[in-house]
Amino acid sequence: MxxxxxxxxxxxxxxxxxxxxxxxxxxxxxxxxxxxxxxxxxxxxxxxxxxxxxxxxxxxxxxxxxxxxxxxxxxxxxxxxxxxxxxxxxxxxxxxxxxxxxxxxxxxxxxxxxxxxxxxxxxxxxxxxxxxxxxxxxxxxxxxxxxxxxxxxxxxxxxxxxxxxxxxxxxxxxxxxxxxxxxxxxxxxxxxxxxxxxxxxxxxxxxxxxxxxxxxxAHKPLGPSVEELYQAIGDTFQRGGNVVIPTFALERAQEILYYLRQGVELGRLPRSMSVFLDSPMAISATEVFRRHPDCFSSRNQALFEGKQDPFMLPGLRFTRDVADSIALNRFVGGAVIMAGSGMCTGGRVRHHLRYNLWRRDSSVVFVGYAARGTLARQIIDGAGQVTLFGEKVPVRAQLYTINGFSxxxxxxxxxxxxxxxxxxxxxxxxxxxxxxxxxxxxxxxxxxxxxxxxxxxxx
CATH class of the missing domain: 3.60.15.10 (Ribonuclease Z/Hydroxyacylglutathione hydrolase-like)
Incomplete structure (x- = not known):
């Protein structure tokens, strides 16, 4: 060889x-x-x-x-x-x-x-x-x-x-x-x-x-990472802002949906919150996941056998169309917006950052790897402002980097x-x-x- x-x-x-x-x-x-x-x-x-x-x-x-x-x-x-x-x-x-x-x-x-x-x-x-x-x-x-x-x-x-x-x-x-x-x-x-x-x-x-x-x-343990996610969402809602989660379409989007559903069921998150999966690829990937429960752990195979969808929660909306994505800009608070790309190098998340990154009442929660040179890495490393669509946008939102979801x-x-x-x-x-x-x-x-x-x- x-x-x-x-x-x-x-x-x-x-x-x-x-x-x-x-x-x-x-x-x-x-x-x-x-x-x-x-x-x-x-x-x-x-x-x-x-x-x-x-x-x-x-x-x-x-x-x-x-x-x-x-x-x-x-x-x-x-x-x-x-x-x-x-x-x-x-x-x-x-x-x-x-x-x-x-x-x-x-x-x-x-x-x-x-x-x-x-x-x-x-x-x-x-x-x-x-x-x-x-x-x-x-x-x-x-x-x-x-x-x-x-x-x-x-x-x-x-x-x-x-x-x-x-x-x-x-x-x-x-x-x-x-x-x-x-x-x-x-x-x-x-x-x-x-x-x-x-x-x-x-x-x-x-x-x-x-x-x-x-x-x-080593990674941060998963349990405390889930708690940190719930805390970040709760604190942001109390301030009246939105939570933007730059999300990888494969695995990370589905895992976050899983824990959001679990948070609602456990009473850690409000049933009334609005959750948007604003990524056509992540939406399609979630459908692929649903077709392959044979790849899941035994616990989640049992959920499917019991006719429970591990990725569905109250208030979840899929936004495939560009018009629906643009309409999310009207939400000034109380929304969790998951959008790609996870490293913020492209995709719809850049539009949501443009409308939320400058707001002190909003939060950006990073739940995945950010390579050198990416917009996500610039924000995580403490940039005071970033360029989005040719416009200088100040970084004022509360930032969370939760490594346990890797x-x-x-x-x-x-x-x-x-x-x-x-x-x-x-x-x-x-x-x-x-x-x-x-x-x-x-x-x-x-x-x-x-x-x-x-x-x-x-x-």
């Missing part, structure tokens, strides 16, 4: 790894770089390999930084088979089509600006047709724990990663010579979450390629997962270099490698 690295190497986004084994070339993920506009050019660069030479793409899960460049891969010549779980396929469809739409909108905006400035506009990275072409490359569906033959001597087995719906760690085994195995962690979830099962460790392997997003720190495993859980696999070699990816170095120092009885883009080694 030869493994080379083409993304998320000493950084958190853009996951993309290439395996050459058993006479086949297999790509693990093909994600988009996220964090700021300067990464647009990075996403457009060459992959570092010929897309037309790839036989299979194995997709760990449907987050944009793992699947966002698949349409570009197809546009540049990939004609192989994409294999993933059924739930990931459904969510990836939403993510890729939404990304294509945003790419097209951004290209149109650049054309207008270029005409005024006399410059040649930069083209969209890919469009809706490319995303549809990519969906046509999805083939066999993976079931957890069942090996899929890629060649006569090479197999892939997906294991539940507990990160988002359908997420997986992938174990490759090559028997063409001495048996060799490698595991790609994908993104690992945290145990004891509201909706999904706990992550499952695959059987041991020679090499483990694992994420280190939170390799240098869908990623913390340091201790990552270490426990690694110990169960007993690898001779460990490759650290998908994390800031500081987090990687901290995590590497805690590993025992394994050789540690932290690749840079383009690096490769043979198993």
């Amino acid at each position: 030869k493994i080379s690295f083409h993304g998320a190497d000493r950084e958190v986004t853009g996951s993309c790894h290439l395996v050459e084994a058993g006479g086949a070339r297999i790509l693990i993920d093909c994600g988009m770089y996220q964090g700021g506009r300067e990464l647009d050019e990075e996403n457009a660069q060459e992959f570092g390999f010929d897309p037309g030479s790839i036989d299979y793409l194995l997709l760990t899960h449907a987050h944009l930084d793992h699947c966002g460049r698949i349409p570009l891969l197809v546009k540049r010549g990939f004609q192989g088979e994409i294999i993933t779980t059924t739930a990931t396929r459904e969510l990836a469809r939403l993510v890729m089509l939404d990304a294509a739409h945003l790419q097209e909108e951004e290209a149109e905006r650049r054309v207008r600006h270029a005409h005024r400035g006399g410059a040649a506009p930069r083209q969209a990275l890919y469009g809706t047709l490319d995303a549809l072409d990519a969906l046509g490359r999805f083939g066999r569906a993976a079931a957890y724990g069942e090996a899929i033959a890629l060649t006569p001597t090479l197999s892939a087995t997906f294991h539940d990663a507990g990160h988002i719906l359908g997420s997986a760690s992938i174990r490759l085994e090559d028997t063409s010579g001495p048996v060799r195995s490698v595991i790609f962690s994908g993104d690992l979830g945290s145990s004891g979450r509201a909706i999904l099962r706990d992550p499952q460790a695959p059987p041991p392997a020679d090499v483990v390629v694992m994420e280190t997003t939170y390799g240098d720190r 869908a990623h495993a913390g340091r201790d859980e990552l270490l426990a997962w690694h110990r169960a696999l007993k690898p001779a070699k460990t490759v650290l990816v998908h994390g800031d270099e500081r987090a990687m170095l901290s995590f590497a120092a805690a590993l025992e009885n394994t050789e540690v490698f932290m690749p840079k883009r383009g690096d490769a080694f043979v198993v």
